[in-house]
Amino acid sequence: MTEPTDSVSPATPRPRRRRVLKAAALTAGAAVLPLAAGGSTATAATAPQFLHGIASGDPLPDGLVLWTRVTPTPDAVPGSGAGPDTDVVWQLAGDRAFTSIRASGTVTSSAASDHTVKVDVRGLDADTPYWYRFTAGGTTSPVGRTRTAPKADAALDRLRLGVASCANWEAGYFSAYRHLAARGDLDVFLFLGDYIYEYKSGEFCAAGTVVRPHEPAHEILTLADYRTRHGKYKTDTDLQSLHALVPTVAIWDDHEFANDAWSGGAENHTPATEGDWSARMAAAKQAYFEWMPVRPSVAGTTYRRLRYGKLADLHLLDLRSFRSAQAKVGSGDIDSADRTITGRAQLDWLKSGLSASDTTWRLIGNEVMISPVAFFSLPDFLLRPLAKMLGLPGEGLAVNPDQWDGYTHDRRELLGHLKDHGIGNTVFLTGDIHSAWAADVPYEAATYPGSGSVATEFVVTSVSSDNVDDFLHVAPQTLSLVGVAAIEAANRHIKWVDLDSHGYGVLDITPQAVQMDYYVLSDRTRKDATTKWTRSYRTRTGSQQVERAWAPVK
Structure with a gap:
């Protein structure tokens, strides 16, 4: 490690x-x-x-x-x-x-x-x-x-991270990177997955317009394909500026391979026409490690641990290399102890690292949302585009089986470890779902808030990848507000949701609190897009709960 x-x-x-x-x-x-x-x-x-x-x-x-x-x-x-x-x-x-x-x-x-x-x-x-x-x-x-x-024993008064995920080249420009680079106050750029997308040109643009075409134009399958796609991304001048100014810490998610990837395949992989999955994954991983400033901790994985003095340690996960296949929606497999999202070795490594941590905060770089989310209360006109955005069936969606919701045994073990060992100040930092969230992480969602929470979670939206208003072809913060109200009503631990915006987060860490400031872009399809602060949420030390903050950290 x-x-x-x-x-x-x-x-x-x-x-x-x-x-x-x-x-x-x-x-x-x-x-x-x-x-x-x-x-x-x-x-x-x-x-x-x-x-x-x-x-x-x-x-x-x-x-x-x-x-x-x-x-x-x-x-x-x-x-x-x-x-x-x-x-x-x-x-x-x-x-x-x-x-x-x-x-x-x-x-x-x-x-x-x-x-x-x-x-x-x-x-x-x-x-x-x-x-x-x-x-x-x-x-x-x-x-x-x-x-x-800093040194491992350094007493820091502040650490500040720029946080982003889900950057689809075809769907828009990477203005988020330009605005992060221009801040001048970031210690680290944390990227939480979907740095590239594997689709063929035009396949994942809900707005109906390819802002700038992929290279190669076909879906990427081979080592040459993945190298070409990475190379195209690295020609973006906003991305180049950010990388040149701030050290990067990155993990992958599924689209660095193929949609809804797991250890033995992916939703967007057909062996009969696209070849052996293990060969495709090996090619994708090789290209990733060639093209990213990432130090592999274990051959072929990105899970590793970094430390920032006595203020925080950062546990970075790999939730694609070892996971079992996603369960079918409505099946009883979701709760099976035979299925895993982390793999045994990685889960033991994470639990051990959390127990041994002597820092004020324990941050977990987490590809997919760990807070439980029930979607069954959504009206049909929102359920279908949301399911499409998540790559899930359009009917009967109760949970997203690609998230930790689909692997409840591992989640229960991890959250139980936090609870049983009194490990506080744990913050999950998540991307993946092209929307922004702030949530408590309850051990038992059904009895929340009476049972309290064992951690908190901040989810950042996409840099450019489609979200709900893009699929619905409506103005942001209109029809989606119905879905937000339904989600928050059915999930009392979720304190805020934004299903429409594109942007990034700035995470400010002090001994007293961790605060996520959420920023949104004016228009992902414009290279000169502006940015503005929209919301902030924080968790105070010892609380294991999120609360609204009324201004971004200066």
């Missing part, structure tokens, strides 16, 4: 004033723009180029991951298998001008890794800003800014 070490140099003071951070972000952001597509000389057409940005990720007190992709020749496009081996020099410095080089080296980019480069740098100082860049064949990449994690 990825665990921090304590053998690091003394930390430099963390800048606390937002205007200082924002100035640094704007300075770094200016360097994100490609240098004339990799060079300004007459040889630019044949010189290696950095067309897919740079990124850092998985910060530790003494290290972090650096990432880029070099295009050594014009034909060496993602997924092509073309292009010669190319030496890439990386440098990490303590200053923007690179006068104080702290670490450097040379790695070889090759077609075997789709010309991606990933370096796990160690021996760094804790809680310290660094700048990094890459050079190949005389061409220098944009400059990125990153920061290591």
Whole structure:
């Protein structure tokens, strides 16, 4: 597992004033723009180029991951298998001008890794800003800014995360990333799954318009396909800007593979025409680890643990690699002890980590919603688009079997562990369902609020993927309000739902409280979309309950 070490140099003071951070972000952001597509000389057409940005990720007190992709020749496009081996020099410095080089080296980019480069740098100082860049064949990449994690015993007064999920290239632009990058006050960018989508062009655009077409145009199945799709995403300039300014911590969900994926297949996979599922999943995982600044903790998985001083530890889950097939709606299999969403080893790892935690807060990066949700009270005109959005049958929908609701034995064991061991201040951070939620997590929903809750959950909406108003072709916050009222009435632990908006969250963590500020975009189909704050909810230390906050954290 990825665990921090304590053998690091003394930390430099963390800048606390937002205007200082924002100035640094704007300075770094200016360097994100490609240098004339990799060079300004007459040889630019044949010189290696950095067309897919740079990124850092998985910060530790003494290290972090650096990432880029070099295009050594014009034909060496993602997924092509073309292009010669190319030496890439990386440098990490303590200053923007690179006068104080702290670490450097040379790695070889090759077609075997789709010309991606990933370096796990160690021996760094804790809680310290660094700048990094890459050079190949005389061409220098944009400059990125990153920061290591604090020491394990550091007493932090604040940690701030940008939180997002569900980014469908075809459905809209990634303005959410631009607005997160422009803040200048984020310690980490946390992505909770569905970084890419596997569908063929036009298949998952409820609004009826492909804003910008996928590459390749067909559904992705092979290693070359997944590499090509990842490569297309990494050309987005808003995505590049955010990655270059803030270290990324990411987990996958189903669409990095195929809709409603499980260990042995997926709803959107037909073996007779699309081949062996294990081969498809292996290809998808290989491309993911090539193209993402993620340090695999166990071969082929993303579950791992990061720590931020004594303030918080972050337990990151993989709820696709080990899960049993989703139960059929209405069957008795949902409660079966023979079915799992985590797998035995991962559930034991999570329970052990929660028990051993000595931080104020325990954050869980969680692909699918753990709070129970009953949908049976929804009117038919909302039930059908919601079921379609979730990839479920349109009739008789009582629960979403792709969520923890479909794996109640594992959920009961995990929540029982929190309850029985008195583990408080546990916050689930979730994406997946293209809507925003704030909820208490009750051990027994039927007896809530009398029985109380054992954790809380904040769900962020989609960056661009379709939600209810898109499927209904109506203005947001109109017909969906009927569904919101029905959901909240039938699920008393759910304090707020927004079924329509696209956007992101900003999670502010202090010793006193964890607060999620929800931001929405004006129009996902416009590259210049604006953003505005819409709601905030928080959980105070020791409460295990969410409450409304009336302003975002400044």
